[in-house]
Amino acid sequence: MAEIREPWGLSVLGAGNVSAEPRVAQVQLAVDLLAPSPKEAFEQAGSAVARLRTVLREHGIPDSEVSGSRLDLTSQFDGYGGERTFRGYRCVAQYTVQTEDLDRLELLIEDAVEAGANRVDEVHFDVLDKPAMRDEARRRAVAAARRKAEVYAETCGVKLGPVIHIQDVDPETVGRRSHGGRLGGDPETDGAFAPGTVRVEAAVLLGFSLLP
Structure with missing residues (x-):
């Protein structure tokens, strides 16, 4: 009881x-690629990041609305133990883009992917x-x-x-x-x-x- x-x-x-x-959308994008050497990985990622930045500016998004990370380089392998094989060097740069132009959001994502942001991790809608x-x-x-x-x-x-x-x-x-x-x-x-x-x-x- x-x-x-x-x-x-x-x-x-x-x-x-x-x-x-x-009133606002936050899009998490990433340049994520694999290359046979660190130099090639950095060069390819750097070019993709430059293209991405250009696309974002063309969409009227100032650099202040883009938060990003430095290029991160890691060695990539397949398999385990004695069967493990080297795949190459993975270079990743992640960005969070904020925009209030919701009507052109799909076009923004399409252009960003075409520029080299080959990963779209999340699209989050919010209020101001x-x-x-x-x-x-x-x-x-x-x-x-x-x-x-x-x-x-x-x-x-x-x-x-x-x-x-x-x-x-x-x-x-x-x-x-x-x-x-x-x-x-x-x-x-x-x-x-x-x-x-x-x-x-x-x-x-x-x-x-x-x-x-």
């Missing part, structure tokens, strides 16, 4: 979310002011918790007192605990690269005192 060991008031969990149309959305989601979570608490108090014939405890909660944890899934899914998509909406979630645990 369930037992309340320290009765002190009412504790309720509230969740809220805000959805908005995305996510902190403001997060604040609104938190307000909605508090409002939801208060509505729930008012129903409980009214049904039990008591009055709701002031808030005496506030605890921020990971909304993903709430989703798993309540429904076996998240409160909201990943950003919805419609078509190859149609971003749909970006959803921001929040959850809060509120503790209220109770009045007779």
Whole structure:
């Protein structure tokens, strides 16, 4: 039988979310190639990086919106033990490109791949002011918790007192605990690269005192 060991008031969990149309996309690209010598690997990768930079500038993306890495060189082998054979030198340069021109995003990716970015690791859609959305989601979570608490108090014939405890909660944890899934899914998509909406979630645990 369930037992309340320290009765002190009412504790309720509230969740809220805000959805908005995305305004920016982040594309993770990489120049990833294999060559028989370090010199050839660096030369080929350097040429591909130069072409990629040119394409990005042609699409109106300033260098400040492109975060990249230095050329990384590693030896590549096939097999294990005595059967291991040398394949060559792998040279990789990774870049994250940010753009607000979502209408031309597919063309940007096509041109980048043609220029030498032969790996597209991820395309992520986002909003420009996510902190403001997060604040609104938190307000909605508090409002939801208060509505729930008012129903409980009214049904039990008591009055709701002031808030005496506030605890921020990971909304993903709430989703798993309540429904076996998240409160909201990943950003919805419609078509190859149609971003749909970006959803921001929040959850809060509120503790209220109770009045007779």
